Amino acid sequence: MSGFIAALLWVSLLVFVGFTGAKIRQYWKTPAPLKIPTTPAPVTQTGVVFRMAREVVLFESLFKSNKWIWVFGWMFHLGLLLAFFRHLRYVVSPENFMWPVISNVIVQSFGQYAGFAMVIGLLGLLARRFLVERIRYISSPSDYLMLVMLIVIGVSGLMMSFVTHIDVVQLKMFVMGLFGFDFQSLPESIALIVHLLLVVVLMLIFPFSKLLHAPGVFFSPTRNQVDNPREKRHLAPWAAEKYNDHVDK
Amino acid sequence: MADFETPEIKEFIGIPALQEGSMAHSSPFIAKENHQEALGYPGELVENWQQVALDKMDDLRTRYRSFQVFLDSCVKCGACTDKCHYFLGTSDPKNMPVARQDLLRKVYRRYFTFAGKYFPKLVGAEDLTEEVLDDWYSYFHQCSQCRRCSVFCPYGIDTAEISMAAREIMDVVGKGQKYCNEIIGKVFTIGNNLGLPGKALANVLEGLEEDVEDDTGVAVKFPLDVKGADILLVTPSADFFAEPHIDGLIGYAKVFHETGASWTLSTTASEAGNFGMFIGSYENMRRVSMRIRDAAKELGVKRIIFGECGHAWRIAYSFLNTLCGPFDFLDQRYPIPQHILEYTWGELEKGSLRINKEENDHMTLTFHDSCNVARGSRMGDYPGGQFDYPRNVIKAVCNNYVDMDPKTTKEATFCCGGGGGLLTDDLMEIRVKGVLPRATALKSVVENEGVTHMAAICAICKSQFTKTLPYYGFTMDQIVSVHQLVSEALVMKGSEQEADLDGTDSDDTEE
Numbered sequence: 191m192s193g194f195i196a197a198l199l200w201v202s203l204l205v206f207v208g209f210t211g212a213k214i215r216q217y218w219k220t221p222a223p224l225k226i227p228t229t230p231a232p233v234t235q236t237g238v239v240f241r242m243a244r245e246v247v248l249f250e251s252l253f254k255s256n257k258w259i260w261v262f263g264w265m266f267h268l269g270l271l272l273a274f275f276r277h278l279r280y281v282v283s284p285e286n287f288m289w290p291v292i293s294n295v296i297v298q299s300f301g302q303y304a305g306f307a308m309v310i311g312l313l314g315l316l317a318r319r320f321l322v323e324r325i326r327y328i329s330s331p332s333d334y335l336m337l338v339m340l341i342v343i344g345v346s347g348l349m350m351s352f353v354t355h356i357d358v359v360q361l362k363m364f365v366m367g368l369f370g371f372d373f374q375s376l377p378e379s380i381a382l383i384v385h386l387l388l389v390v391v392l393m394l395i396f397p398f399s400k401l402l403h404a405p406g407v408f409f410s411p412t413r414n415q416v417d418n419p420r421e422k423r424h425l426a427p428w429a430a431e432k433y434n435d436h437v438d439k
Numbered sequence: 440m441a442d443f444e445t446p447e448i449k450e451f452i453g454i455p456a457l458q459e460g461s462m463a464h465s466s467p468f469i470a471k472e473n474h475q476e477a478l479g480y481p482g483e484l485v486e487n488w489q490q491v492a493l494d495k496m497d498d499l500r501t502r503y504r505s506f507q508v509f510l511d512s513c514v515k516c517g518a519c520t521d522k523c524h525y526f527l528g529t530s531d532p533k534n535m536p537v538a539r540q541d542l543l544r545k546v547y548r549r550y551f552t553f554a555g556k557y558f559p560k561l562v563g564a565e566d567l568t569e570e571v572l573d574d575w576y577s578y579f580h581q582c583s584q585c586r587r588c589s590v591f592c593p594y595g596i597d598t599a600e601i602s603m604a605a606r607e608i609m610d611v612v613g614k615g616q617k618y619c620n621e622i623i624g625k626v627f628t629i630g631n632n633l634g635l636p637g638k639a640l641a642n643v644l645e646g647l648e649e650d651v652e653d654d655t656g657v658a659v660k661f662p663l664d665v666k667g668a669d670i671l672l673v674t675p676s677a678d679f680f681a682e683p684h685i686d687g688l689i690g691y692a693k694v695f696h697e698t699g700a701s702w703t704l705s706t707t708a709s710e711a712g713n714f715g716m717f718i719g720s721y722e723n724m725r726r727v728s729m730r731i732r733d734a735a736k737e738l739g740v741k742r743i744i745f746g747e748c749g750h751a752w753r754i755a756y757s758f759l760n761t762l763c764g765p766f767d768f769l770d771q772r773y774p775i776p777q778h779i780l781e782y783t784w785g786e787l788e789k790g791s792l793r794i795n796k797e798e799n800d801h802m803t804l805t806f807h808d809s810c811n812v813a814r815g816s817r818m819g820d821y822p823g824g825q826f827d828y829p830r831n832v833i834k835a836v837c838n839n840y841v842d843m844d845p846k847t848t849k850e851a852t853f854c855c856g857g858g859g860g861l862l863t864d865d866l867m868e869i870r871v872k873g874v875l876p877r878a879t880a881l882k883s884v885v886e887n888e889g890v891t892h893m894a895a896i897c898a899i900c901k902s903q904f905t906k907t908l909p910y911y912g913f914t915m916d917q918i919v920s921v922h923q924l925v926s927e928a929l930v931m932k933g934s935e936q937e938a939d940l941d942g943t944d945s946d947d948t949e950e
Binding site: 213216217220221222223224225226228229230231232233237245249251252254255256259263315318322323324325327328329330331332333335395398399400402403406407409410411412413417419420423424425426428429433436437 | 454456457500501502503504505507508509511512513514515516517518519520521522532535537538541552553554558560561562563586589590591592593594595596597600721722725729732756757758760761762763764765774775776813814815816817820821822823825826850
C-alpha cells in the first residue's frame with residue numbers, strides 16, 4: 191500500500207506540475223491584442239502589482255460583489271494556505287532556516303486550526319450551491335464534487351490532528367523518503383490513506399479543471415494591464431504582422 | 440406596439456426569482472446576404488458550420504488571452520449572478536453573466552478540454568448543436584458588453600469578451616446580426632452609421648448655424664471638411680439630428696467658438712461610433728477606425744477630439760492607438776485622442792468660458808455614467824477621471840446636482856440597456872426590461888431629491904433612454920446631453936445673453 195501511494199503521489203505531482211506548467215505557458219504565450227483593463231485601473235506597472243496583490247490576497251472584487259461568498263471563500267483559501275505551510279514540516283528538516291517559522295509560528299499556533307477555517311468555508315460554499323437558486327442553476331456535478339472532495343481532505347486531516355493521532359515521525363520519514371527515492375512505509379491510518387488518495391485526485395484534476403483559476407487570475411487582462419493606451423502603443427505580434435501596413439516603415 | 444409586459448418598477452433593485460426561458464424568444468433580425476458579404480462574412484449559414492465555428496473558436500483562443508483565460512478560470516462562484524441589468528430586468532437565468540458565458544464555455548469544454556471530451560456530463564460540457572447555436576444567437580444579443588460583471592468577478596472575467604467572441608463566431612458561420620452588420624456596411628460606403636450623405640450633413644450643419652445665430656446673435660460656425668483646421672471633431676452621427684444629441688453638438692460648437700478654436704468635422708469620418716467592437720471583429724473595428732486616421736491626415740489637423748459617445752470613447756481611448764497608431768503626425772502636446780469633456784473642463788478651469796448657471800436653474804440634474812466610459816476608458820491623467828470630468832462640467836454649469844445611488848454609478852453603473860448593438864426596434868423587449876435598474880435608481884432621486892433631468896454622455900444612452908424610460912412614466916425630455924447644459928449656460932461674447940446679463944443685472948454681478 192505504501193509503495194502504491196508513493197507511486198501515485200509521484201505520478202500525480204508530475205501531472206500537476208507538467209500540465210499546469212503547460213497551461214501557464216499557454217497563457218503566457220497567448221497575446222492580449224487590445225487594452226482591456228477594467229477601469230478605473232492603475233496607470234503604472236507598480237499600481238498593477240498592488241491591484242493584483244489586493245485581488246489575490248484580499249479578493250477585492252469578490253468583496254465588492256458578495257460578502258457571503260467572500261467570507262467563505264476567503265476563509266477557505268486562507269485556511270488552505272496555512273495548512274499548506276503547516277505541512278511543510280514534513281519536508282523541511284530542522285536545520286532549514288525556515289524551520290523556526292514553520293515549527294513555532296504555524297504548526298504550534300493558528301496553523302493547527304486553519305483546517306477548521308478551511309472546512310467551515312467549504313461547507314458555506316457548498317451550502318450556497320444547494321440553497322441559492324441562482325448558484326444551483328449554474329452548478330454542474332463537478333462543482334459539488336470538488337467541494338465535497340476538499341471537505342473530505344480537510345476533515346480527514348483534522349481527524350489525524352484532533353481525533354486519532356498518527357505517528358508523525360513515521361510520516362515524515364515516508365515523505366522525506368519520497369523525495370530521496372528511498373521509500374518508507376506509511377503509518378497505519380484509514381484517515382491518512384483517504385487524505386493522500388484525495389490529494390492525488392486533486393493534483394490530477396487541477397490542470398484540467400476550473401482549479402486553473404489559480405494561475406488564471408494572474409493572466410487576466412482586465413486585472414493585469416496598465417491603463418496607458420494613449421501614452422504607449424500596445425500591439426500584439428499577430429496584429430502587427432497582419433494589420434500594420436498603414437505605418438510608414 | 441409592445442407585445443410584452445413592462446416590468447413593475449419598485450422602490451429598490453431586487454434580485455428576481457429565476458424564470459427559465461423567459462427571454463428565449465428574443466432574437467434580433469438575422470443579417471441578409473449583402474450585409475454579411477460587405478464585411479467579408481458568408482451570406483448564409485454555411486454547410487459545415489459546426490466545424491467552421493469550432494475552428495474559429497480555436498483560432499480566437501490562440502489570439503486572445505482574455506478568451507482562453509476566461510474560458511478556463513470561472514469557478515461558478517456566483518458573484519456575478521445578480522449583476523447584469525438584463526437578468527435583473529428579465530429573470531431569465533441565461534442572462535446571468537456566468538450562465539451566458541457557459542453557453543459558449545460548455546462547447547469549449549466539450550471539444551477542447553480533457554474533462555469535457557471524456558466526462559461531458561460531469562463538467563457540464565455539451566455538443567455544438569443547432570439548439571446551442573440558436574441559444575447563442577438569442578442570448579449573446581441580450582448582452583450589451585457593458586462590463587459590469589467584470590468589475591465584480593474575482594478573476595476579472597469579462598462577459599463582453601465572451602460575447603464578442605461568440606458574435607464573431609456566428610458571423611463567420613453566416614449567422615450575423617442585421618442591425619450591426621448593416622450599419623458597419625453603411626460606415627464603409629457612406630461614412631456614418633445613419634447613412635447620412637455628405638450633402639445632407641452640410642445642410643444640417645448650415646441649419647444649425649442659422650439656429651444658433653437666431654438664438655444668440657453670434658455666428659457660430661459648424662465647419663465641415665476644412666483643410667488645415669487644428670481640431671478634427673469626431674462625433675456620433677446621432678448628434679446631427681437626434682434629440683437631445685443635437686443640443687450637445689451645439690454645445691461643442693459654442694465651446695469651440697468661444698475659445699477661438701479652429702476645428703472641423705469630416706464627411707468621411709462623420710461617425711465616432713464603431714460597431715466593429717460589438718461584433719468582436721478586430722478587422723472591422725480597425726477598418727472603421729482607419730477612416731478617422733485617414734481623415735485626420737487628409738485634413739492636416741493637429742488634434743482629434745471625440746464627442747459624447749460611450750463605446751466610441753472606449754475604442755478611441757483604449758484601442759485607437761493600437762488599431763491605427765502611431766499618431767506621430769498630430770500635436771503631441773495634447774492627449775491623442777481627447778474627449779470633448781477633457782477639452783471643455785480644461786477651458787472651464789482656465790476660466791476662458793463665461794457661465795451663467797442660472798440658465799439651468801429650472802432643472803435638478805443627475806448623471807448617468809455610460810458603461811463603456813466608466814469601465815473601459817479614462818479621462819484626464821488619473822484613474823477615475825472619467826467619473827469626475829462630466830460631474831465637474833455639470834456642476835460648473837448647473838446649480839442643482841444630485842448623484843444617484845452609489846451602487847448604480849461610477850464603476851458600478853448600470854448600462855442603459857441599449858448598448859452593444861442592441862439599440863434596434865427588433866430588440867425592444869430586452870431594451871425596455873434592461874433599463875429597469877437604471878429607471879429604478881432614477882425614480883428614487885426623482886421622488887426623494889427632486890431630480891428633474893438626467894444627463895448622459897453617450898449617443899446610445901440618450902437614444903435608449905428617450906425611447907424606453909417613457910415605459911416607466913418618465914418623459915423623453917428628461918434626458919439631456921452634458922454639452923447641452925454647457926450650451927445653455929455659456930454666455931458667449933457679443934451674444935444677446937451677454938447683453939441681457941450685463942445690461943439689466945449689472946448691479947448684481949461682480950464685474
